[in-house]
Amino acid sequence: MVSEKKYITIEDLEKHNKPDDLWISIQGKVYNVTQWSKVHPGGDVLLLNMAGQDVTDAFIAFHPANVWGRLDKFFNGYHIKDYNVSDVSKDYRKLASVLVKAGMFEKKGHTFTYFLCFATLLFIGCVYGVLTSDSIIVHMLSAAMLGLSWIQMAYLGHDSGHYQALATRRWNKVAGILIGNCVTGISIAWWKWTHNAHHIACNSLDYDPDLQHLPMLAVSDTLFQSITSKFYERKLTFDPVAKFFISYQHLTYYPVMCVARVNLYLQTLLLLCSKRKIADRGLNIFGTLVFWTWFPLLVSCLPNWTERVMFVLVSFCVCAVQHVQFTLNHFAGDTYVGPPKGTNWFEKQSEGTININCYPWMDWFYGGLQFQLEHHLFPRLPRRQLRSVSPLVKELCKKHNLPYRSLSFIEANVTTLKTLKTAAMQARGLLWEAVNTHG
Numbered sequence: 001m002v003s004e005k006k007y008i009t010i011e012d013l014e015k016h017n018k019p020d021d022l023w024i025s026i027q028g029k030v031y032n033v034t035q036w037s038k039v040h041p042g043g044d045v046l047l048l049n050m051a052g053q054d055v056t057d058a059f060i061a062f063h064p065a066n067v068w069g070r071l072d073k074f075f076n077g078y079h080i081k082d083y084n085v086s087d088v089s090k091d092y093r094k095l096a097s098v099l100v101k102a103g104m105f106e107k108k109g110h111t112f113t114y115f116l117c118f119a120t121l122l123f124i125g126c127v128y129g130v131l132t133s134d135s136i137i138v139h140m141l142s143a144a145m146l147g148l149s150w151i152q153m154a155y156l157g158h159d160s161g162h163y164q165a166l167a168t169r170r171w172n173k174v175a176g177i178l179i180g181n182c183v184t185g186i187s188i189a190w191w192k193w194t195h196n197a198h199h200i201a202c203n204s205l206d207y208d209p210d211l212q213h214l215p216m217l218a219v220s221d222t223l224f225q226s227i228t229s230k231f232y233e234r235k236l237t238f239d240p241v242a243k244f245f246i247s248y249q250h251l252t253y254y255p256v257m258c259v260a261r262v263n264l265y266l267q268t269l270l271l272l273c274s275k276r277k278i279a280d281r282g283l284n285i286f287g288t289l290v291f292w293t294w295f296p297l298l299v300s301c302l303p304n305w306t307e308r309v310m311f312v313l314v315s316f317c318v319c320a321v322q323h324v325q326f327t328l329n330h331f332a333g334d335t336y337v338g339p340p341k342g343t344n345w346f347e348k349q350s351e352g353t354i355n356i357n358c359y360p361w362m363d364w365f366y367g368g369l370q371f372q373l374e375h376h377l378f379p380r381l382p383r384r385q386l387r388s389v390s391p392l393v394k395e396l397c398k399k400h401n402l403p404y405r406s407l408s409f410i411e412a413n414v415t416t417l418k419t420l421k422t423a424a425m426q427a428r429g430l431l432w433e434a435v436n437t438h439g
Helices: 010-014 044-049 056-062 065-074 087-101 111-132 136-161 169-184 188-200 221-225 240-247 249-258 260-272 281-300 305-328 342-352 360-366 372-377 383-399 409-438
Strands: 006-008 021-026 029-032 075-080
Touching (some): 029 065, 044 188, 056 188, 056 342, 065 075, 087 342, 111 136, 136 169, 169 188, 169 281, 188 260, 188 281, 240 249, 240 409, 249 260, 249 305, 249 409, 260 281, 305 409, 342 372, 360 383, 372 383
Antiparallel strands (some): 021 029, 029 075
């Protein structure tokens, strides 16, 4: 005898949005993932941010087909009453189905191997130049090669972190630790923690950590209200120090990007030393120690402290190109306040991202992230497939009157600087007002 279906409303579902009472729905079926959130491979932040909602589109974006069969053990017997799907979501799901049937998620090609060899050659060239030459010019060229190697390694780490580089989850994890922790010094655990949250809450001022850079940078005057970061669980204080720095951020933007790696190293250290539950903490710590062994040793091989400082600065400045690119993809996008909604997944990804135009022969330089919207909609899609998917995404945006912003590298820089300058002028007004008021 088939039991009668039990139904709850969306309003009932929304009540189950706490860490100790966490329900979600996928395609109208309700799942209790309270315990699963504690061991979720993508971290608990993703589930907590979308707790009490229908998360079908986000689930499709992040999970392969073989995961669907594992949902049954979380099913709590309820279905959503009057379950509705928007036209945008219907088309998004159709497109995702087409890509799956075409095998595009499995067609990884040899991209990872090619670029790993390229990055390794750059790294070897750097070491060779430092160890075998007495020329300061060669040493600075070696530093530049190290910066370029870090850029390519970061793209490979990004690919492995999204499980799109290699065939199995285990090998992607190994690649992430070797590339991220050992070679670049940036923990793959830290990257997953922040990056997955960024994908889910793209351009939410209080939920997306990639927009929370006070006191140095602010993309919206909403941040002047000292809002609370739901990610870091602390107030983003807009104090006099922040007012001062933000007032000149359009002038300090590029210099800040040149030393951005220092912040990433610090963030890695803070996370690995924190009490937060971290997957593979031991491996992440070991990999990070590997980096802080070989990198200081390499720098120490230079003949004097002047060259050593210059070497580090040059490598950081070259790598700044990548940090700039990361900000170009989102700083000038539309922002909002509040948690992400499962019912407007496509819309928020479209509104919060900016693509970078480039010729196919320049794809290596951008690591696939020039197709930022395509990547956000299908984060598991291998980067070699993004260009072929781009026309389909563009057509879907046009159909539903959604933005598909694709700018040249120069245009994206100009647009980002305008966004920063607008916020700077607003902050400057508040700064002068405070000075005149309090002397």
